[in-house]
Amino acid sequence: MSTPLYRHVADQIAADIRAGVYIQGQKIPSVRKICAQFSVSHATAAQACGVLEDEGYVKAKPQSGYFVRSEAAEPDIRPPVSEMLPPATFNRLALLNQLLSITGQRDWTQLGAAIPDKEFLPTRSLQQHIAKVARFNISDSVDYQFSPGNRELRRSITIRMRDNNIQCHYDELIITQGCQEALALALQTVCTKGDLVAVESPCYYGLLQLLDSLGMQIIEIPTDVCTGVSIPALKMALEQWPVKACVLSSRYSNPTGACTSNDDKKQIVKLLREFDIPLIEDDVFGDLSHDPGSSTTFKSHDQGGRVLYCSSFSKTVGAGLRIGWCAPGKYYHQYRTLHQFTTFGGPGLPQQALASYLHQGGYDKHLRKISHAYAENLQIFQWAVQRYFPKGTTYSQPSGSFLLWVVLPEGADGLTLYRQACEFKISVMPGPIFSTTNQFNRCIRINCARQWSRELEEVMAKLGELVYDQLRNAIQLQCSKTAVG
Ligand SMILES: Cc1ncc(COP(=O)(O)O)c(C=O)c1O
Structure with missing residues (x-):
């Protein structure tokens, strides 16, 4: 046979x-x-x-x-549902300012901020489109680009959103200055000072800081590094606390790369509809799937217009363009009024240049190329962690984006590693900035959108060595305490 x-x-x-x-x-x-x-x-x-x-x-x-299969590579860093902590505020501004001041220092090895190396961005093409707009359309581009933003750009974005099953007309979309502004306006549209907002845990520090600046309380919902936010925990939080809005990333959360399954997204949208709570969806890494088409958005399951979908081109084309957008659903008019009278709109030139770039085609090819490169890079960085970090170190296995979440062994500390690494001009993001709690003190986040090289391998070896030093010191301290005791 x-x-x-x-x-x-x-x-x-x-x-x-x-x-x-x-x-x-x-x-x-x-x-x-x-x-x-x-x-x-x-x-x-x-x-x-x-x-x-x-x-x-x-x-x-x-x-x-x-x-x-691999025992060593099995990450098990999910915080148990029972450990959900009460609402809190975020208070790490001094550390964040320090971290941001390092970002952009050219003589540092930048493994901290989630900014891809220039080699991964279509800078050449953009240069041509910017030059074209500056040459032929300068009078339009120096004029006000009032809210909701450049129509051609909105049209291109809505066509792309259809690939993610989001049926949205370009008149339902507002161009913002990056995803950060899209999120800030969404929060101000549906919440006010003092309100409680549910977020995933760990959570993008820019969102935590934004919530703090807006005077909002935060409740962190336990989140699995693979499958995303826990639905039972979210339900428990909604029943127990006066949650006014929920902010979740649908695909490849920052810092863990978690991706909620399509079924869970559907359930979450349904749950929030039952509680009549708006969902602000952050999909800034959504286009960077290692297996395109495998995962949908919350917005694609939304029927009542309660999802305010936010994203940007910062991770795929260039953060300096400051172009993001929001599809605020039924909150469109409040959102647009807020946008109109906060900034009047965004700068015209980048919007026109991006519209021209998208119109020309080639963006999908670019996305395929970088997503493939990021998937490969993540594997190389995972290999380096496995090789150079002490036993007991675990890490995430993202199926999109370029961020690696590393959990150091018991006895090591992420913030200490960040400080030690600074002495060697290496930046990593320490776990505590991703939470109002101390649950992630043993973690660091590494940006893997870097060209791999012998030098980078040495940097990873150095980081590993610093963790080994920490463990040795912890053992010595323990021994001297025992001796004294
Ligand atoms: C999850 C997440 N949301 C929003 C933003 C803000 O993006 P933008 O640069 O487009 O404002 C970032 C930036 O790193 C991010 O990681």
Whole structure:
């Protein structure tokens, strides 16, 4: 009897795993890619993956795909649901200012701020489009670009949003100055000072600081590093506290890269509708999926217009353009009024240049290229952590974006590592800035959108060495305490 096709496919991939083509913790090709590589049907490819899982070669991760099994690479850093802490305020401004002052220092190794290396951005193309606008359209671009922003740009964005199943007309969209302004206006549209806002935990520090500046209280909802926010915990928080709004990232949260499954997104939108609570969706990393098309947005499940969808081109084209947008759903008019009379709108030239760049085509190709590069880079950085950091270090396995969340072993501290690293002009983001609590003191976030090099490997080795130093010091301290005791 001939070997079934799925068995043949599984055997080939298993052989590749044994030969080290796919290493521990690495993602094997998606079902879609297996179909194409082996010219087999979706059912055969899925069956082959099932066999590989049954035989212990790979482990499935919801919404992410299949990963080569590895004890060391198994991250288990989710805060238990029972540990949800009461509402709090964020109070880390001095540290944040210090961190931002390091960002942009050219003689530092920048593994901190979530800004990709210039090599990953389409700067050449942009230069041409900016020059074109400056040459042929300067009188328009120096004029006010009133809210809601450049129509061609809005039109291009709404077409792109359809790829994510968001049916939105360009007149329902407002161009903002980055996703940060989109979030700030969304919060001010649906909340006022003193209100309580639910966020994921850990959470993007820029949002925590923004909430603090607006005088809002924060309740952190326990979030799994793979599957995103815990629905039972969110429900518990809504029942227990007077939550006024919820801010969640749908795809590849900052700092962990968590991605809520499509089913969970649907459930969360339904839950918030039952409580009549608006959801501010932050999808700034959404275009950087390592497996495009696999994950949807909250907004695509929204029927009552309660989702205010925010995003930007900062991570894909360039943060300095300061172009983001919001589709505020039923809050459009309040949002637009607030926008209109806060800034009148944004600068015209970058909007026109970006509209021209998107119109020309090539953006999708650029996204495919960088997403692939980021997926590879993450694997290299994960390998470096595994190689150079002490045993007991775990890390996230994001299926999109370029951020790696590293949990140091017991006895080490993320803030201390940040301070030690500064002495060597290396920047990393310390865990405490991503929370109002102390739950993430052992964590750091690493920006992997860097060109890998021998020098970078040495930097990772140095970071590992600093963690080893911390552990040695902790043991010595413990010994001297015991001796004194
Ligand atoms: C999750 C998240 N949301 C929003 C922003 C702000 O983005 P922008 O630079 O487009 O204002 C950032 C920036 O790093 C981010 O990481």
